[in-house]
Amino acid sequence: MGTVVQLKNRINNSYSELKSSVEEKLVLVEEKIKSKLSSKVSLVDEMTSYHLRTGGKRLRALLTLGSAKICGYSKGSRDVNLAACVELIHAATLMHDDVIDNSEIRRGKKTLNSIWGNQSSILVGDYLLSRCFEMMVEDGNLEILKLLSTTSAEISQGEVLQLQHKGEIDMLEETYLKIISAKTASLFAAATKVGSILTNKENKIKEALEFYGKNLGLTFQIADDMLDYNSEIKFFGKKIGNDFYEGKITLPIILLYQKANHTEKVELKKLFEKNKRNEEDLKKVLLMIKNYNIISACYTKAEYFINLASNSLSIFKDTKEKEILKNLTSFSLERTY
Numbered sequence: 001m002g003t004v005v006q007l008k009n010r011i012n013n014s015y016s017e018l019k020s021s022v023e024e025k026l027v028l029v030e031e032k033i034k035s036k037l038s039s040k041v042s043l044v045d046e047m048t049s050y051h052l053r054t055g056g057k058r059l060r061a062l063l064t065l066g067s068a069k070i071c072g073y074s075k076g077s078r079d080v081n082l083a084a085c086v087e088l089i090h091a092a093t094l095m096h097d098d099v100i101d102n103s104e105i106r107r108g109k110k111t112l113n114s115i116w117g118n119q120s121s122i123l124v125g126d127y128l129l130s131r132c133f134e135m136m137v138e139d140g141n142l143e144i145l146k147l148l149s150t151t152s153a154e155i156s157q158g159e160v161l162q163l164q165h166k167g168e169i170d171m172l173e174e175t176y177l178k179i180i181s182a183k184t185a186s187l188f189a190a191a192t193k194v195g196s197i198l199t200n201k202e203n204k205i206k207e208a209l210e211f212y213g214k215n216l217g218l219t220f221q222i223a224d225d226m227l228d229y230n231s232e233i234k235f236f237g238k239k240i241g242n243d244f245y246e247g248k249i250t251l252p253i254i255l256l257y258q259k260a261n262h263t264e265k266v267e268l269k270k271l272f273e274k275n276k277r278n279e280e281d282l283k284k285v286l287l288m289i290k291n292y293n294i295i296s297a298c299y300t301k302a303e304y305f306i307n308l309a310s311n312s313l314s315i316f317k318d319t320k321e322k323e324i325l326k327n328l329t330s331f332s333l334e335r336t337y
Contacts (some may be wrong), residue, residue, distance in 0.1 A: 036148060101248075
């Protein structure tokens, strides 16, 4: 088992490998997204153009393209269109998420809501979703339409479930996993399953890729939550303690509360009952996290999902595409941004 400090020093090129393997198609995805975001309404055009400039890893699009490639899809542009569609779903959820959380910074830049306000941000997020559904209909595959529309609904339910349990310091780990499974892992799972649907693969292939995506997504979110409380790593686009200031109960806090003594439990409960938490409050929590070795405990939990994701690819023959997707399980945990 590794530690976060070791993770920082380990080099993993899996994300770059995946990106390079589908680079030409990824360029087409960007062009597709840009064309779909254009609008005759000047404010919509201005806001979506700004969103495009903020960048992003395009990991979900890459997973769509990568899963299509491992399934043998090579001719046509359906993979490009659906990769763009998956990214639009993700972008819309981020816009809505920033409004819910009153976030001011994302990827190192001001959020849409901090510039144009909540109302415009919600409506533009809805605009992205409507464009996405246009693309699903254009594709014409009912299985894909059902998958992505169901996923969109699941993401929304995950957001509501998180709101319902906001500040609930004694949240069960099972509840936390339900939240991140819905709001994060479901879109990863849809992205990876799309490739198998495009190539009309048998159900066991579809299920394997969906299972891979789900567990990759769980690992990705646990890593994100873990990094938010790791004072040893400063990563791009998100400052330490955002989740804490917003009152979100994530895995580090759940595990900390489980290990804390009675006095510490009382202190933690008081902190999360406050309307606003400050830097001194964060320092107290970071010290407890360090004393109980919580980051390492989170890493152990994430390793379980890494192994599930990696093992699900055993159904495929040994190819370069399989190796890249398998290595990506490590990237999802080892990333520092």
